Amino acid sequence: MGTTENGIVGGRLDQADYVRNFADLHPPLDDHEALVASDRCYFCYDAPCMTACPTSIDIPLFIRQISTGNPIGSANTIFDQNILGGMCARVCPTETLCEQACVRNTAEQRPVEIGRLQRYATDIAMRDNHQFYQRAEPTGKSIAVVGAGPAGLACAHRLAVKGHDVVLYDAREKAGGLNEYGIATYKSTDNFAQKEVDYVLSIGGIDCRNGQMLGRDFSISDLLEKHDAVFLGLGLSGVNALRAEGETLAGVDDAVDFIAALRQSETKADVAVGRRVVVIGGGMTAIDAAVQAKLLGAEEVTICYRRGKEHMNASEFEQDLAAAKGVSIRHWLQPKRILARDGKVAGIELDYTTLADGRLVTTGESGAIVADQILKAIGQTFEADGLGTVALEGGRIAVDAEGRTSMNGVWAGGDCIVGGEDLTVSAVANGRDAAESIHRALMAATQPVTAVA
Amino acid sequence: MADLRNNFVGIKSPNPFWLASAPPTDKAYNVERAFKAGWGGVVWKTLGEEGPPVVNVNGPRYGAIWGADRRLLGLNNIELITDRDLYTNLREMKQVKMNWPDRALIASIMVPCEEESWKAILPLVEETGADGIELNFGCPHGMSERGMGAAVGQVPEYIEMVVRWCKQYTRMPVITKLTPNITDIRKPARAAKAGGTDAVSLINTINSIVSVDLDNFAPNPTVGGKGTHGGYCGPAVKPIALNMVAEIARDPETYGLPISGIGGITTWRDAAEFLALGAGNVQVCTAAMTYGFKIVQEMITGLSNWMDTKGHRSLDDICGRAVPNVTDWQYLNLNYIAKAHIDQDACIKCGRCHIACEDTSHQAITQFVDGVRHFEVMEDECVGCNLCVNVCPVENCITMVGLEPGTLDERTGKIVDPNYANWTTHPNNPMARQAAE
Numbered sequence A: 001m002g003t004t005e006n007g008i009v010g011g012r013l014d015q016a017d018y019v020r021n022f023a024d025l026h027p028p029l030d031d032h033e034a035l036v037a038s039d040r041c042y043f044c045y046d047a048p049c050m051t052a053c054p055t056s057i058d059i060p061l062f063i064r065q066i067s068t069g070n071p072i073g074s075a076n077t078i079f080d081q082n083i084l085g086g087m088c089a090r091v092c093p094t095e096t097l098c099e100q101a102c103v104r105n106t107a108e109q110r111p112v113e114i115g116r117l118q119r120y121a122t123d124i125a126m127r128d129n130h131q132f133y134q135r136a137e138p139t140g141k142s143i144a145v146v147g148a149g150p151a152g153l154a155c156a157h158r159l160a161v162k163g164h165d166v167v168l169y170d171a172r173e174k175a176g177g178l179n180e181y182g183i184a185t186y187k188s189t190d191n192f193a194q195k196e197v198d199y200v201l202s203i204g205g206i207d208c209r210n211g212q213m214l215g216r217d218f219s220i221s222d223l224l225e226k227h228d229a230v231f232l233g234l235g236l237s238g239v240n241a242l243r244a245e246g247e248t249l250a251g252v253d254d255a256v257d258f259i260a261a262l263r264q265s266e267t268k269a270d271v272a273v274g275r276r277v278v279v280i281g282g283g284m285t286a287i288d289a290a291v292q293a294k295l296l297g298a299e300e301v302t303i304c305y306r307r308g309k310e311h312m313n314a315s316e317f318e319q320d321l322a323a324a325k326g327v328s329i330r331h332w333l334q335p336k337r338i339l340a341r342d343g344k345v346a347g348i349e350l351d352y353t354t355l356a357d358g359r360l361v362t363t364g365e366s367g368a369i370v371a372d373q374i375l376k377a378i379g380q381t382f383e384a385d386g387l388g389t390v391a392l393e394g395g396r397i398a399v400d401a402e403g404r405t406s407m408n409g410v411w412a413g414g415d416c417i418v419g420g421e422d423l424t425v426s427a428v429a430n431g432r433d434a435a436e437s438i439h440r441a442l443m444a445a446t447q448p449v450t451a452v453a
Numbered sequence B: 001m002a003d004l005r006n007n008f009v010g011i012k013s014p015n016p017f018w019l020a021s022a023p024p025t026d027k028a029y030n031v032e033r034a035f036k037a038g039w040g041g042v043v044w045k046t047l048g049e050e051g052p053p054v055v056n057v058n059g060p061r062y063g064a065i066w067g068a069d070r071r072l073l074g075l076n077n078i079e080l081i082t083d084r085d086l087y088t089n090l091r092e093m094k095q096v097k098m099n100w101p102d103r104a105l106i107a108s109i110m111v112p113c114e115e116e117s118w119k120a121i122l123p124l125v126e127e128t129g130a131d132g133i134e135l136n137f138g139c140p141h142g143m144s145e146r147g148m149g150a151a152v153g154q155v156p157e158y159i160e161m162v163v164r165w166c167k168q169y170t171r172m173p174v175i176t177k178l179t180p181n182i183t184d185i186r187k188p189a190r191a192a193k194a195g196g197t198d199a200v201s202l203i204n205t206i207n208s209i210v211s212v213d214l215d216n217f218a219p220n221p222t223v224g225g226k227g228t229h230g231g232y233c234g235p236a237v238k239p240i241a242l243n244m245v246a247e248i249a250r251d252p253e254t255y256g257l258p259i260s261g262i263g264g265i266t267t268w269r270d271a272a273e274f275l276a277l278g279a280g281n282v283q284v285c286t287a288a289m290t291y292g293f294k295i296v297q298e299m300i301t302g303l304s305n306w307m308d309t310k311g312h313r314s315l316d317d318i319c320g321r322a323v324p325n326v327t328d329w330q331y332l333n334l335n336y337i338a339k340a341h342i343d344q345d346a347c348i349k350c351g352r353c354h355i356a357c358e359d360t361s362h363q364a365i366t367q368f369v370d371g372v373r374h375f376e377v378m379e380d381e382c383v384g385c386n387l388c389v390n391v392c393p394v395e396n397c398i399t400m401v402g403l404e405p406g407t408l409d410e411r412t413g414k415i416v417d418p419n420y421a422n423w424t425t426h427p428n429n430p431m432a433r434q435a436a437e
Helices: A015-021 A031-039 A048-052 A059-067 A071-081 A085-091 A103-108 A114-127 A150-161 A192-201 A220-226 A255-264 A284-295 A316-324 A424-446 B028-037 B086-099 B115-126 B156-169 B186-195 B235-250 B268-276 B286-291 B295-310 B352-360 B387-391 B430-436
Strands: A142-146 A165-170 A206-210 A229-232 A252-254 A276-280 A300-304 A328-330 A333-341 A344-356 A359-370 A373-376 A410-412 B006-008 B011-013 B017-019 B041-047 B062-066 B072-077 B104-109 B132-136 B174-177 B199-202 B206-208 B211-213 B218-220 B230-233 B259-262 B281-284 B338-342 B398-402
Touching: A031 A059, A031 A114, A048 A059, A059 A071, A059 A114, A071 A085, A071 A114, A085 A114, A085 A192, A085 A424, A114 A192, A142 A150, A142 A220, A150 A165, A150 A192, A150 A206, A150 A229, A150 A424, A192 A206, A220 A229, A229 A424, A252 A255, A255 A284, A255 A373, A276 A284, A276 A359, A284 A300, A284 A316, A284 A373, A300 A333, A316 A328, A333 A359, A344 A373, A410 A424, B011 B104, B017 B295, B028 B041, B028 B086, B028 B295, B041 B086, B072 B235, B072 B286, B086 B104, B086 B115, B104 B115, B115 B156, B132 B156, B156 B174, B156 B186, B174 B186, B186 B199, B186 B235, B199 B235, B230 B235, B235 B259, B235 B268, B259 B268, B268 B281, B268 B295, B281 B286, B286 B295, B338 B387, B352 B387, B387 B398
Parallel strands: A142 A165, A142 A229, A165 A206, A229 A410, A252 A373, A276 A300, A276 A373, A300 A328, B017 B041, B017 B281, B041 B104, B104 B132, B132 B174, B174 B199, B199 B259, B259 B281
Antiparallel strands: A333 A344, A344 A359, B006 B011, B062 B072, B072 B230, B206 B230, B211 B218, B338 B398
């Protein structure tokens, strides 16, 4: 425990504590650990883990390849389905995906460590810069991919493999999207997101242009003039409002900004955090913000969620992680008013809530928590300009099963589409599948007309 | 509590677990530790003739294969007989036997196939107070190139001759150790019996190349760039040993010949199986070399508890009990029909039974039922082969259930015949047809 100074300040801890606190959450498996872990895989037929993976990685095969001393072959199996398999190995909520489906759960309540094994294999291939793919003959087609997050990167890579030229536009300074700006620091250490971007782009044929924002620097119609197709992997740039009095006070911050600042910080000491922090929300972002606030030296961190534990989007594992790090999670509390002193946050008043006939209502009781920082993690929204006639549905881009939007020549995927799952791995699947769809569409259009004899 | 005391050809030991002649029994230090740990007896590592001892390679002597989690399944060695001076060994054997009078101490011997050599060494061994001798006709490497070990064990006439010499020149019980590197194990056993042996012990190690070093393209263990075949042992050889023990136990010519069972015994259960197939006691090596001498405690208590559970009071109650049930294929009951049954509560839905059956056998296990992942045996396709039982990772999840006589076999559409009928009388058997005509 470092300084208990009131207010929002940096440098609460010694540098050694920052290093320790923000080290890998799950350290990589060494060779022996990987062999032991891989030996537990039963090589199931039509494996449930594979079905549970949004990118359908052949998990039994890649694990068997590890167990037989073939990590490069294993990485190839992974990357065939998911070129961002390295990041997914780190950030996937495996406890609700592949590892939940593992038959070892039925047998002994302990799944094969699929995520860590995936990291083992991909780390080896990426460390050696082992490239598995060569570009096909140039097709002469050019595709604009907007957004260099997981969906955009996966799409760009698959298109490049097919022989298309890709221009990858991204509004931010660095490519990677949420992988770079949105993942908790202890899940992506050692600048992994940028290393992965470099690895993906090394296929060639992808012209990455940063600081280019749709609606500000170009529109969809601009892109369609210059390119044969467009893929939109825009993510969610808006943040839901708290709709509570005092929301604009100093000390009320967006959790996503807080998380991004941590990721961009070299030392972490320069990231200011309150002595007492309240995080509003019940998803992964709330957990990531709360845990990291604690790791930055906040004395008390409380997550307040307006529904029950069973309604939280954060997985059981994430909730346990937060509890283990000393974060309190409180349920059935809804922000009413931010309390101020001297123009700064001094606390938060909350209404107790309950479900009445399936509707969330306040009980009439309220309480207050002392805080000098409030982090909002109550969901993100799709915001974009310059979309032209691309149809939205429920505030996000409507697509068909292949990722086609309502506008001819425009595809979309990731969090920005209807049903976007807020999962890196799902975004990768969207981007990859859209690339296949784009490829089919462009190639069908170039088929020479053959005369019927 | 079950009585585990063992009397093998007059050699008494507090339990039937002996350490086989091998590195663990090479000197007093090891044997003392083994006896302290509870081993009932040891067969001292093979003695050679007087004079400069053999030398071993100074590089690796062992190779292995492993199962999951690097569990050692098979071990291969190129070590020779003791490389210590004969008199050092004899002196130590005498002292150890004095220290542990209730334990069995057997001397393993391998000297050239000449009467004088055997005549010379036997009195020396006898003087130690050893309880018996074991003739090493088994080692498949090194010594066999010099006309000893397996080179003798592969020629029944030599076996008979050497056994005869030994019976002539010593009062000690003679145990003849057999090599498995032979087509029909009954031949050397019969020869040993003809020579007057008191017992046989088997199996010695199996000729093997355990693996190949793919960086250097040489067999493992690789000694300076070259390798040689070694003797294979450990859990992987148990089935081969069990069969050979049973072959001798049920051969009319050797029926009743005492057998000391050897080959991959790792647990009490392995030992019980050897005893059931006709062994009078067992010898262990690889398990001790893998886990240390303490494992004998698991073997003793496991065997004892199993015997108590089943009401077996002494080793005599179990020795040879399975021998009458070992028969030739042609006498198996072709009217016995079994089907696999999957316990759905135990099933973890890995699908291995399905794919094994689907890809490689009889397409008799479902993958989906009503669109749900569900593995169930289709009795109209199941031939009762037992493959699914063997590939299932969950113990007792899949079992074979015999059909009651009088019920319908859905695969053949025939009623299960209550009568025993085997191949010898089957209409498809040309020999049976001839006999009928």
